[in-house]
Amino acid sequence: MKRRNFLRSAGALTLASTLPAPMVLRAATPEDYHIAGILSFSGAYGLIGNDMRKGAELAVAMRGGELLGKKVRFSWEDDETKPQPAVQKASRLLAEGTQLMFGAVSSASTLALQSLSTQRKVPHLVTISADDSITKMDGARYSFRTSNTLAMEMNMCVEFVKKRGIKRVYAVTADYQATRSAFDDFAAKAKAAGVEIVGNDFAPLGNRDFSVIIDKMARSDADGILVVATGNDGVTFCKQAGQVGMGLNKVLFGPVLQDEIFAAATGEAALGVNSGVRYHFSLDNPANAEFVTAYRDANGDYPSAFAGEAFDGLRWWMDVIEATDSWDVETWVDAFETSVYENSVEGRKEMRACDHQAKQVGLWGEVVKGEAPLPDLTMKITEEFSANSLFSDC
Amino acid sequence: MTRRIIGQALMGIIIAVMIIVPFFVQDEQWVNLVSLILIWALFAIGFDLVFGVTGMLSFGHAALFGAGGYALTILTLSYGVGFIPGLFAAAIVGAVLAYLMGLFALRVSGLFFALLTLALAQMMYILASNKLRAITGGLDGIPGVPRPDLFGINFYDNHNYYGFIVAVFLIGLALMALLRGSPFGRALRAVQANDVRAAQLGYNVHSLRQSAFIVSGAYAGVAGALLASLIFYISPQMLHWSTSGDVLIMTVLGGKGTLLGPILGVALFELLKEELSQITQYWYGILGLVFIFATIFLRNGIAEMFQGDQDEGDMQ
Amino acid sequence: MSIIVIGLSLSFLLFLLAAGLTLIFGMLGVINFAHGALYMLGAFVGYQIVHMTGSFWLGLLFAPLIVACVGALIEILALKQVYDRDHIFQLLLTFGFILVIDDATKMIWGFDYKQVPTPEIFMAPISMFGSQIPSYRLFVIGFGAAVSLALFLLLDRSKWGMIIRAASSDPEMAQTLGVNVNRVRTGVFALGAYLAALGGVVSAPLVPIELGMGFSVIIDCFVVVIIGGLGNIRGAILASLLLGMTRAAGYTYATEWVELLTFALLIGTLMFRPAGLFSTKGRSA
Numbered sequence: 005m006k007r008r009n010f011l012r013s014a015g016a017l018t019l020a021s022t023l024p025a026p027m028v029l030r031a032a033t034p035e036d037y038h039i040a041g042i043l044s045f046s047g048a049y050g051l052i053g054n055d056m057r058k059g060a061e062l063a064v065a066m067r068g069g070e071l072l073g074k075k076v077r078f079s080w081e082d083d084e085t086k087p088q089p090a091v092q093k094a095s096r097l098l099a100e101g102t103q104l105m106f107g108a109v110s111s112a113s114t115l116a117l118q119s120l121s122t123q124r125k126v127p128h129l130v131t132i133s134a135d136d137s138i139t140k141m142d143g144a145r146y147s148f149r150t151s152n153t154l155a156m157e158m159n160m161c162v163e164f165v166k167k168r169g170i171k172r173v174y175a176v177t178a179d180y181q182a183t184r185s186a187f188d189d190f191a192a193k194a195k196a197a198g199v200e201i202v203g204n205d206f207a208p209l210g211n212r213d214f215s216v217i218i219d220k221m222a223r224s225d226a227d228g229i230l231v232v233a234t235g236n237d238g239v240t241f242c243k244q245a246g247q248v249g250m251g252l253n254k255v256l257f258g259p260v261l262q263d264e265i266f267a268a269a270t271g272e273a274a275l276g277v278n279s280g281v282r283y284h285f286s287l288d289n290p291a292n293a294e295f296v297t298a299y300r301d302a303n304g305d306y307p308s309a310f311a312g313e314a315f316d317g318l319r320w321w322m323d324v325i326e327a328t329d330s331w332d333v334e335t336w337v338d339a340f341e342t343s344v345y346e347n348s349v350e351g352r353k354e355m356r357a358c359d360h361q362a363k364q365v366g367l368w369g370e371v372v373k374g375e376a377p378l379p380d381l382t383m384k385i386t387e388e389f390s391a392n393s394l395f396s397d398c
Numbered sequence: 399m400t401r402r403i404i405g406q407a408l409m410g411i412i413i414a415v416m417i418i419v420p421f422f423v424q425d426e427q428w429v430n431l432v433s434l435i436l437i438w439a440l441f442a443i444g445f446d447l448v449f450g451v452t453g454m455l456s457f458g459h460a461a462l463f464g465a466g467g468y469a470l471t472i473l474t475l476s477y478g479v480g481f482i483p484g485l486f487a488a489a490i491v492g493a494v495l496a497y498l499m500g501l502f503a504l505r506v507s508g509l510f511f512a513l514l515t516l517a518l519a520q521m522m523y524i525l526a527s528n529k530l531r532a533i534t535g536g537l538d539g540i541p542g543v544p545r546p547d548l549f550g551i552n553f554y555d556n557h558n559y560y561g562f563i564v565a566v567f568l569i570g571l572a573l574m575a576l577l578r579g580s581p582f583g584r585a586l587r588a589v590q591a592n593d594v595r596a597a598q599l600g601y602n603v604h605s606l607r608q609s610a611f612i613v614s615g616a617y618a619g620v621a622g623a624l625l626a627s628l629i630f631y632i633s634p635q636m637l638h639w640s641t642s643g644d645v646l647i648m649t650v651l652g653g654k655g656t657l658l659g660p661i662l663g664v665a666l667f668e669l670l671k672e673e674l675s676q677i678t679q680y681w682y683g684i685l686g687l688v689f690i691f692a693t694i695f696l697r698n699g700i701a702e703m704f705q706g707d708q709d710e711g712d713m714q
Numbered sequence: 715m716s717i718i719v720i721g722l723s724l725s726f727l728l729f730l731l732a733a734g735l736t737l738i739f740g741m742l743g744v745i746n747f748a749h750g751a752l753y754m755l756g757a758f759v760g761y762q763i764v765h766m767t768g769s770f771w772l773g774l775l776f777a778p779l780i781v782a783c784v785g786a787l788i789e790i791l792a793l794k795q796v797y798d799r800d801h802i803f804q805l806l807l808t809f810g811f812i813l814v815i816d817d818a819t820k821m822i823w824g825f826d827y828k829q830v831p832t833p834e835i836f837m838a839p840i841s842m843f844g845s846q847i848p849s850y851r852l853f854v855i856g857f858g859a860a861v862s863l864a865l866f867l868l869l870d871r872s873k874w875g876m877i878i879r880a881a882s883s884d885p886e887m888a889q890t891l892g893v894n895v896n897r898v899r900t901g902v903f904a905l906g907a908y909l910a911a912l913g914g915v916v917s918a919p920l921v922p923i924e925l926g927m928g929f930s931v932i933i934d935c936f937v938v939v940i941i942g943g944l945g946n947i948r949g950a951i952l953a954s955l956l957l958g959m960t961r962a963a964g965y966t967y968a969t970e971w972v973e974l975l976t977f978a979l980l981i982g983t984l985m986f987r988p989a990g991l992f993s994t995k996g997r998s999a
Contacts, residue, residue, distance in 0.1 A: 045679055046816070048926035051825035081675060084682075087539060088636070091629035092434060096672065099426030112538050116631040119541035123554065123630055135538065179528060179970060181536040205969045208528075209537070210930050212921050213727070215720045216965035219845050239827065239922040247832060247848035247920075248839045269827030269922040455802065502981065506988045509745075513940055514984040520933065521977040529974070643809060650806055683817025689810035693803055694795045
């Protein structure tokens with residue numbers, strides 16, 4: 005407590021001694037609560053950004069558009085899925101005074117925003133990027149993640165393999181730092197559980213043709229196929245694997261391999277694929293029922309994981325901020341980092357002060373045929389892993 | 399001739415106003431925007447030495463830009479080197495990398511030079527995102543790039559850092575003006591106009607091209623370092639071929655072969671990006687339309703609007 | 715053995731993607747950076763036709779024609795205006811068109827990924843050499859070979875081809891001989907766009923159809939075109955084979971190095987045989 009006070013005063017002194025007068029004026033109550041949303045609104049991730057926006061805006065709409073007695077104002081900017089535009093646009097928005105940065109989609113842009121948030125002492129909320137390095141121990145003070153980590157999703161994969169009785173796994177891994185570490189993590193834990201890793205091939209990010217790797221997998225004696233790759237690559241893989249009928253005698257699974265959006269992009273080949281699910285509209289609890297109804301009224305279809313996580317994270321943040329009844333950023337951060345959210349659409353989430361990661365349940369599901377009004381291909385949640393089983397202590 | 403002088407003076411005034419405004423307006427938006435513009439302008443001026451003056455279309459400058467940024471980042475964060483030495487190192491790294499690229503690329507000319515520089519730069523992008531991830535942080539990049547630490551001034555205040563950028567930019571601009579007006583500059587233009595004739599006249603064409611490339615590498619490196627510090631972040635994206643494409647667009651839009659043209663080209667590009675993206679989500683498409691119109695109707699970019707068509711011989 | 719079949723399918727897919735690019739460069743001297751965007755447009759238009767009619771074949775037939783019209787429009791409205799200037803301007807124009815086509819696609823089809831199912835006849839894999847080869851891939855091989863033959867015949871053996879080659883190697887002479895060079899240029903660009911879109915429709919059952927797909931193919935296309943020799947159709951076929959087979963082998967034995975290997979091949983070609991590994995002196999098919 006003492007150390008925090010000291011740091012706070014030292015920080016305030018430094019800031020006060022270097023800022024020109026107008027900025028000191030800005031420390032007075034702002035005229036609105038400004039949220040800077042920096043997401044991908046173009047390219048392959050454009051649809052993710054778009055969904056996140058819908059979820060976030062609903063969260064604000066459902067509380068009458070106000071926070072701390074002022075109107076909430078969003079500024080949405082496209083980071084083109086690159087870090088430089090992300091920081092550039094965020095900087096501009098920070099210049100006009102921002103109370104919260106929200107974004108981004110790709111982990112690289114999110115990390116860049118996080119760096120900015122630390123520099124400028126502006127709160128930063130992450131509701132999608134799964135890269136583990138976003139929430140390091142004693143990392144970025146002003147940055148928080150309320151959604152899944154890749155580590156917990158890989159843990160779910162291990163649990164699934166054990167439950168399903170899969171004995172030999174062949175993996176394909178995107179050639180990217182986060183996914184490589186994730187695979188190593190899985191391999192170690194799987195081997196400890198007596199599962200054999202029959203093979204692992206690295207594919208460049210954005211690979212469009214998996215035919216050779218698929219052929220190797222089909223010829224092997226693996227009974228489970230692990231796909232450690234992000235959205236687009238995962239869809240490509242499933243489509244092409246379907247063309248050799250691989251799903252017939254092997255189980256395809258991955259940490260974030262399928263959901264309603266990706267299943268729609270994959271087609272029939274998605275049936276039977278197992279995957280971690282960040283959020284699902286079928287979860288049975290009052291908060292989720294209320295959210296799904298409101299979302300369908302506003303947008304006409306079921307909320308995707310991107311919309312759900314965005315909604316949930318932002319609503320949690322706003323509930324906590326409202327309760328502090330203060331405009332002081334440090335108060336917000338202190339309150340949020342120890343908060344527990346009982347009203348989450350996923351049940352209960354608990355923010356960890358050590359790494360600013362929300363501890364939460366993990367959902368696992370399989371792609372099945374859906375009946376109207378559900379989408380044609382939908383996720384059936386088959387497992388709900390407890391938070392304690394997926395998170396190790398700080 | 400008079401028109402050209404008046405035109406240049408006008409361009410100079412516009413640029414001067416652009417530079418001065420952020421010193422007086424407290425609003426951070428302008429500071430951010432012009433900081434970015436000046437950094438890219440430095441990059442574009444260096445690029446134009448190779449492209450506009452010497453007549454070589456390079457698609458690989460992004461590698462030099464990014465290398466400078468990485469040099470600064472790694473030296474300051476991992477080795478505790480000061481910012482100014484880091485900045486010099488960025489210039490040197492850019493120059494050396496340009497020299498090495500030149501060893502490969504200058505064996506061929508014209509279109510193949512362009513394609514080879516593209517391939518070399520893209521290979522460096524792949525290396526930086528992938529194989530060398532231990533050093534470069536891979537696709538996620540390296541956050542926390544510091545600002546300068548001089549004379550006790552707090553450069554984390556964007557207004558102060560802006561002053562620093564202006565200083566570096568003006569030095570770079572002055573140097574380039576001198577270079578272009580010097581015998582070296584004239585020799586480069588001779589090479590562009592007719593390299594066979596130039597060789598017959600006794601110029602060492604290869605060495606001249608090499609030198610132009612190296613100088614532009616230094617400029618790119620410094621610009622890259624300044625950018626990394628501005629956004630506190632470096633990632634392989636800076637090495638991607640689309641970055642080379644961006645600087646090309648800015649230079650052509652502004653007017654290649656002219657000293658001040660590229661600066662205005664950068665300003666227009668960044669201004670359009672900022673303003674359009676606040677109006678519509680299809681801003682990139684509209685930007686594309688603007689390019690198309692500008693390319694068709696303006697022969698040599700913005701500079702042409704001010705100073706008319708270029709003569710072959712004595713441009714500045 | 716199955717590696718060879720897979721390698722062939724990779725090769726012909728690459729060829730289908732790159733053919734349009736090399737044609738436009740060879741005959742018009744223009745590097746069409748918008749090639750990837752036209753490929754993407756082909757995939758989306760193909761999806762739309764499949765979605766509305768339920769038939770992949772109708773999509774394959776009509777989508778490239780529609781995109782060819784778009785290509786013709788681009789040539790007439792924009793490229794023609796800068797024909798007499800430095801080639802850099804045409805390059806820049808195609809850059810601009812990438813941005814326009816991308817946003818137009820976003821405007822028409824929105825953000826969602828689209829999906830084209832594998833055509834009915836090619837649903838079941840075929841057993842060959844101990845592997846299950848997707849029959850659609852065999853179709854790609856056959857189709858790709860047919861297209862390459864057709865292009866070769868068109869450019870090398872037909873009257874049209876002669877006119878095109880004449881107009882490209884000496885436009886003034888051809889003009890005086892009665893060839894409408896302007897129309898030929900438009901036609902060639904439209905043909906290039908047609909081929910790009912064809913590649914898009916053929917790829918549709920294999921990859922998700924999304925807004926970023928153009929960028930992911932453009933580098934591959936450049937590699938094939940450069941190694942094969944700019945404007946050299948026969949070279950493009952051979953380069954596709956080389957690249958496809960190398961990739962198949964690479965993915966089998968050393969998947970992490972495939973990308974670097976591709977670039978090493980590219981850089982080597984540019985340094986030592988810049989006209990392409992397989993080119994002859996002329997710029998014919």
